[in-house]
Amino acid sequence: MRLLKRIFAPRKPKAIELTPDLATEIRRSFESASADEQHFPSTIDPRIYHVKLVLSHIGPLGSGRVLDAGCGKGRYARIVKQHNPSATVAAMDLAVSMLGYADRDLARTAGSLLDLPYADSSFDAVYATESLEHAVDIGRAVAELCRVLKPGGRLVIIDKNAEHWGRLETPAWEKWFHRDELLSLLRRHCQSAEARPVSYWEDVEPDGLFLAWLAVK
Numbered sequence: 001m002r003l004l005k006r007i008f009a010p011r012k013p014k015a016i017e018l019t020p021d022l023a024t025e026i027r028r029s030f031e032s033a034s035a036d037e038q039h040f041p042s043t044i045d046p047r048i049y050h051v052k053l054v055l056s057h058i059g060p061l062g063s064g065r066v067l068d069a070g071c072g073k074g075r076y077a078r079i080v081k082q083h084n085p086s087a088t089v090a091a092m093d094l095a096v097s098m099l100g101y102a103d104r105d106l107a108r109t110a111g112s113l114l115d116l117p118y119a120d121s122s123f124d125a126v127y128a129t130e131s132l133e134h135a136v137d138i139g140r141a142v143a144e145l146c147r148v149l150k151p152g153g154r155l156v157i158i159d160k161n162a163e164h165w166g167r168l169e170t171p172a173w174e175k176w177f178h179r180d181e182l183l184s185l186l187r188r189h190c191q192s193a194e195a196r197p198v199s200y201w202e203d204v205e206p207d208g209l210f211l212a213w214l215a216v217k
């Protein structure tokens with residue numbers, strides 16, 4: 001029985017090194033993925049709890065600055081801008097083709113989570129939804145997200161839970177996270193960090209696939 005369990009258990013993700021070839025493969029993959037509207041949609045229902053949680057944790061921004069790191073087609077950034085019309089909403093992604101779908105009133109920039117093209121302490125809030133899982137060098141990406149946050153700035157990461165690894169097909173470089181793994185990385189840079197399971201709909205019990213990490217620098 002134990003042997004059968006071992007044979008049929010989802011493969012454990014292997015630690016992967018971010019070589020220049022892999023970095024190119026990831027960027028190319030997302031450049032072409034932008035044509036796939038089904039899996040990489042350009043809109044999101046604002047009633048979805050992930051969106052509401054981003055909005056509530058970053059709070060009202062006034063004329064402040066917020067970064068959507070790995071924004072894809074800018075579906076979250078659009079709603080953040082609608083709620084914060086005076087704020088600068090920076091929408092950054094690895095794939096230029098993804099940015100082509102993002103609204104023109106966003107400050108769109110191509111760049112990498114591993115080397116954010118922004119100054120230290122330049123944002124009041126930062127969020128990353130389902131993008132950190134593609135960064136490969138996760139410690140470096142978390143350090144970058146925190147570097148560009150102002151002291152007291154607020155950070156949201158929504159990504160998949162490593163305990164559910166195997167539930168979805170994933171590219172070879174994708175990584176899902178244990179709750180405490182990201183918490184300990186965040187606590188190196190932030191004064192507080194917590195995590196909780198989230199579901200798409202507020203009135204539906206989370207099934208554990210998604211976790212949200214909420215931090216304050």
Ligand SMILES: C[S@@+](CC[C@H](N)C(=O)[O-])C[C@H]1O[C@@H](n2cnc3c(N)ncnc32)[C@H](O)[C@@H]1O
Nearest residue numbers: 030070071072093094095112113129130131134
């Ligand atoms: C699953 S999509 C999520 C997009 C968006 N955050 C959303 O929720 O709609 C992942 C995005 O992360 C971007 N990405 C992957 N690796 C990245 C990196 N190292 N730096 C910046 N963006 C990256 C991809 O280009 C892609 O647009």
